[in-house]
Amino acid sequence: MGSFKWINLFIIIFKYFLTITPIFSYSNEVPNFLDLAKEPQVFDWMVDIRRKIHENPELGYEEFETSKLIREKLDELGIPYKHPVAVTGVVGYIGTGLPPFVALRADMDALLMQELVEWEHKSKVPGKMHACGHDAHVSMLLGAAKILKDHEKYFNGTVVLVFQPAEEGGAGAKKIVDAGVLENVSAIFGLHILPGIPLGEVASKSGPMSAGCGLFEAIISGRGGHAALPQHSIDPILAASNVIVSLQHIVSREVDPLDSQVVTVGMFQGGGAFNVIPDSVTIGGTFRAFLRESFTQLKHRIEQVISGQAAVQRCNATVSFLEEKKPLIPPTVNNGDLHDYFKSVAGSLLGTDKVKGMEQMTGSEDFAFYQEALPGYLFLLGMEDISAERLPGPHSPYYKVNEDALPYGAALHASLAAGYLAKLHHEVLVVEGKYHDEL
Ligand SMILES: *[C@@H]1O[C@H](CO)[C@@H](O)[C@H](O)[C@H]1NC(C)=O
Ligand SMILES: *[C@@H]1O[C@H](CO)[C@@H](O)[C@H](O)[C@H]1NC(C)=O
Ligand SMILES: *[C@@H]1O[C@H](CO)[C@@H](O)[C@H](O)[C@H]1NC(C)=O
Ligand SMILES: [Zn+2]
Ligand SMILES: [Zn+2]
Numbered sequence: 001m002g003s004f005k006w007i008n009l010f011i012i013i014f015k016y017f018l019t020i021t022p023i024f025s026y027s028n029e030v031p032n033f034l035d036l037a038k039e040p041q042v043f044d045w046m047v048d049i050r051r052k053i054h055e056n057p058e059l060g061y062e063e064f065e066t067s068k069l070i071r072e073k074l075d076e077l078g079i080p081y082k083h084p085v086a087v088t089g090v091v092g093y094i095g096t097g098l099p100p101f102v103a104l105r106a107d108m109d110a111l112l113m114q115e116l117v118e119w120e121h122k123s124k125v126p127g128k129m130h131a132c133g134h135d136a137h138v139s140m141l142l143g144a145a146k147i148l149k150d151h152e153k154y155f156n157g158t159v160v161l162v163f164q165p166a167e168e169g170g171a172g173a174k175k176i177v178d179a180g181v182l183e184n185v186s187a188i189f190g191l192h193i194l195p196g197i198p199l200g201e202v203a204s205k206s207g208p209m210s211a212g213c214g215l216f217e218a219i220i221s222g223r224g225g226h227a228a229l230p231q232h233s234i235d236p237i238l239a240a241s242n243v244i245v246s247l248q249h250i251v252s253r254e255v256d257p258l259d260s261q262v263v264t265v266g267m268f269q270g271g272g273a274f275n276v277i278p279d280s281v282t283i284g285g286t287f288r289a290f291l292r293e294s295f296t297q298l299k300h301r302i303e304q305v306i307s308g309q310a311a312v313q314r315c316n317a318t319v320s321f322l323e324e325k326k327p328l329i330p331p332t333v334n335n336g337d338l339h340d341y342f343k344s345v346a347g348s349l350l351g352t353d354k355v356k357g358m359e360q361m362t363g364s365e366d367f368a369f370y371q372e373a374l375p376g377y378l379f380l381l382g383m384e385d386i387s388a389e390r391l392p393g394p395h396s397p398y399y400k401v402n403e404d405a406l407p408y409g410a411a412l413h414a415s416l417a418a419g420y421l422a423k424l425h426h427e428v429l430v431v432e433g434k435y436h437d438e439l
Contacts, residue, residue, distance in 0.1 A: 030422065033414040034349055036147045037407035045146065046406045049073065050139035051121040054401075057110030057128040057135070060166025063088040066108045066138065070163050073142050077149050079161070086175035092161035094148050100424040103160040103188040104413045105370065106141035107134045107167035116397035131399040133193040136406060138163060140191070143410030148418060156425040159417040160185055166366075171327035173369035186424060187338060188376045189416045190367045191409055195391035197382030199405055202346050202412065203358040204379035206339035211262070211288035212295035212331035213364035215322045218243070218306045222315045224279040233277040237270055239313035240281040244268070246309045247285075250301050261298055262288040262362055288362050290331050299328070330368040338377035341423070345415050346379075350408070381409050 036042060049069065058066055067088040074081050074092050081092040088108070115122055115129040123129045145161055160182070166172030182188065197203050220243060222234030244265045251261050263285065270281030287302060289295040303319045310317035321328065346355045358380065370376040383405035384391055392398040 030415050030418045033147050034411035037410040046139040046143040047403050050135050053135040054121050054130050055124045057123050057130045060109040060170035061087045063108040063165050085179045088165045090163040091181045093158055094152055095155040095158035100157040101160050101185040102417050102420045103162050103185045104417055105162040105190040106137040107164050108138055109166050109168050132394045133401055136193050136401045140406055140409030144413035148414050155421050157421040169326050171366050173366040177369050177373045188370045190378045191381045193383050194380045195384050198384050198386050199382055201354045201382040202379050203356040205358050206334050206336045208290035208331055208333050208360050210332040210361045210363050210365045211290050214287050214328040215326050216302055217284040218317050218319045219282050220310045220315050220317045221280040225277050227275040234314045235277050236281040236315050239310050239315040240283050243306050243309045246305050259294055329364045329366050332365045332368040334377050335375040345419050349415050
């Protein structure tokens, strides 16, 4: 009895493998893009691009030269593109031009800060710097484009290259989505290079990854007067102080302790003399949450608490979330199926021990806008050389990119996109019954 069952089981498993393997076999379908990306004609090319962009950092929606350089490189590779998309954005296409579509994203903007690293390719623009690695992001996506283009004839579908403006608070991703270029795209992948994670490793997680981020500003108005005669004034300093204390009670008293949220008041402007009660006080701050519903609720309560608490002290308050200037960034939430897919691709390319989990981060990423529109996946790319000095964190004037990470980013982009097209193609064949007969 036993042996009959075992043989049957064996046959079933064997048949399963025969039929399943062609459905999606990463190693058969996708070349080793890491070896390709490490070759000098790709690696040196990426390094050169990254250094050019680093020398000429441009702020959000002003990435004109960066955008031009990207288009020159795409022309060089024979890759068609759309431009301008979202002011300075460029969207390139590799493959058949037909569905399925899979997108890869790189952000292009720099920061308003002075570089303090003394090196040959230091920023040539005073007060502007690529201190978040977006110069590396552009160069890695171009590197991916270069190696993908060489394998274009094997694609059943199209890779969409998204070079996006204004990630640093400008919500460039939202403008890309609004432009409609991601319609019919099945999935989008993005990466962020980060110190603190060893070179050759990646980190990510399923579900909420980085927080939604909003700003608020409130003008609390009272009535100014002599500090020695408070009865004739309405003191906005005291009212603003109470507002700030009450704002801290939202997270500590109203929110599930397991649902992490932040409210920080970082700005308090009011008064200019020791003995004068001012007319008004302006406060400003930021709030963060990981769940879309929590983020909306937090925003709502911030507004209520400021107005309500100001009224208790006989003041009026006007609250603004500055959405015209700085759109709210929703939480970054990674798609669970794409997480499994990412682990299999990154594991094959780097080794499964190099694919790490992570805690969610209270920073924010405008990649969230893509994830509201379609399945999206963001991961962190390591660049720390553990044998060398520790790299400073992002947004530091001493920020440095370890350029040895460039081939890893390019290869991951390329593998994720090519593998995903192969996977979608086989899924279509299965639905059409082309592999079913064997089962
Ligand atoms: C794409 O898929 C179709 C349908 O299975 C097939 O006929 C065609 O040869 C494939 N093209 C490429 C480039 O793989
Ligand atoms: C998406 O697909 C629909 C239906 O095939 C088509 O009408 C539309 O033009 C496509 N959109 C883009 C941006 O390709
Ligand atoms: C608050 O607004 C009301 C209505 O506009 C106004 O009558 C009142 O004087 C204001 N109070 C302060 C302290 O500005
Ligand atoms: Zn940044
Ligand atoms: Zn960044």
